[in-house]
Amino acid sequence: MAAADAHRTGLVVAGHGRHVLVEAASGERLICHPRGKRNECVVGDRVDWSPTAPGSGEGVIASIDPRRNLLHREDAWRSKAFAANVDQVWLLVAVEPPFSDVQLGRALIAATAAGIPATILLNKVDLPGAAMTRARLAPYRALGIDVLEVALRRQPEASLAILAPRLKGRITLVIGPSGVGKSSLVNLAVPDAGAQVGEISRALNAGRHTTTATQWYWIDAPGTDPRAALIDTPGFQSFGLQHLAVRDLTHWMPDIGAHSAGCRFKDCSHDREPGCAVRAAVEAGELAASRLQLFQALRSELGQTRY
Numbered sequence: 001m002a003a004a005d006a007h008r009t010g011l012v013v014a015g016h017g018r019h020v021l022v023e024a025a026s027g028e029r030l031i032c033h034p035r036g037k038r039n040e041c042v043v044g045d046r047v048d049w050s051p052t053a054p055g056s057g058e059g060v061i062a063s064i065d066p067r068r069n070l071l072h073r074e075d076a077w078r079s080k081a082f083a084a085n086v087d088q089v090w091l092l093v094a095v096e097p098p099f100s101d102v103q104l105g106r107a108l109i110a111a112t113a114a115g116i117p118a119t120i121l122l123n124k125v126d127l128p129g130a131a132m133t134r135a136r137l138a139p140y141r142a143l144g145i146d147v148l149e150v151a152l153r154r155q156p157e158a159s160l161a162i163l164a165p166r167l168k169g170r171i172t173l174v175i176g177p178s179g180v181g182k183s184s185l186v187n188l189a190v191p192d193a194g195a196q197v198g199e200i201s202r203a204l205n206a207g208r209h210t211t212t213a214t215q216w217y218w219i220d221a222p223g224t225d226p227r228a229a230l231i232d233t234p235g236f237q238s239f240g241l242q243h244l245a246v247r248d249l250t251h252w253m254p255d256i257g258a259h260s261a262g263c264r265f266k267d268c269s270h271d272r273e274p275g276c277a278v279r280a281a282v283e284a285g286e287l288a289a290s291r292l293q294l295f296q297a298l299r300s301e302l303g304q305t306r307y
């Protein structure tokens with residue numbers, strides 16, 4: 001095999017459509033094109049690639065290394081992968097705009113099913129509605145989910161003091177809707193975020209592909225071991241979970257599962273059956289109604305009436 005054709009290792013750091021940006025072991029970045037559907041890759045993938053031609057500045061993905069994990073969402077029409085090989089997921093919400101229990105719950109289930117530890121990051125706690133938002137997050141705290149409170153724009157130093165130790169040495173994926181402060185988080189945590197954005201824009205051909213679906217930011221300088229990174233994703237409007245089985249819902253929603261053990265019927269749908277311990281828990285204030293609503297919505301979405 002000629003030297004120009006030899007496979008080389010790299011890291012996928014950005015993507016736009018069928019193009020991905022690969023960072024070579026040398027630190028050089030170049031556009032690569034997956035070869036066939038089997039080689040569709042996402043940010044965070046470790047890949048083997050080869051140049052398309054000497055000096056072309058482009059390459060072809062030959063193979064994708066085995067993944068530690070993969071976070072994706074899937075609805076009836078398509079599957080959308082976010083990132084691979086991450087150490088933790090931060091689900092970013094804010095006091096304003098108000099967060100959706102449905103979207104937050106779905107993202108949490110997706111992370112849990114992928115085996116990725118998740119943390120909820122509550123931004124804009126300097127606003128008057130913080131107490132109400134804090135109360136809405138109580139069911140998640142009851143599940144053992146860490147909830148970190150920050151004010152990224154108004155209290156940047158205090159916020160960074162909370163976040164920096166949790167970013168150290170880890171690959172962190174950030175998910176959240178538009179307007180919650182993801183740009184503020186990136187600019188606070190990544191000293192040269194603007195420069196990295198510019199570099200990726202130039203690599204993706206001077207603005208033709210400046211908006212990437214997901215983007216990798218190095219937090220630490222080269223040579224740091226382990227080197228931390230932040231992966232930013234675009235704001236999402238839906239979070240389908242059709243890659244999960246309906247029979248596993250009570251596993252991914254352990255608060256529902258804990259109460260369902262007391263139902264009169266083993267196959268209780270927690271809808272109208274007599275002796276439903278889950279509905280009784282909601283009526284007694286022991287389980288948030290939003291959690292049962294999410295469970296019912298997911299059962300319906302997955303096309304099952306019994307499980």
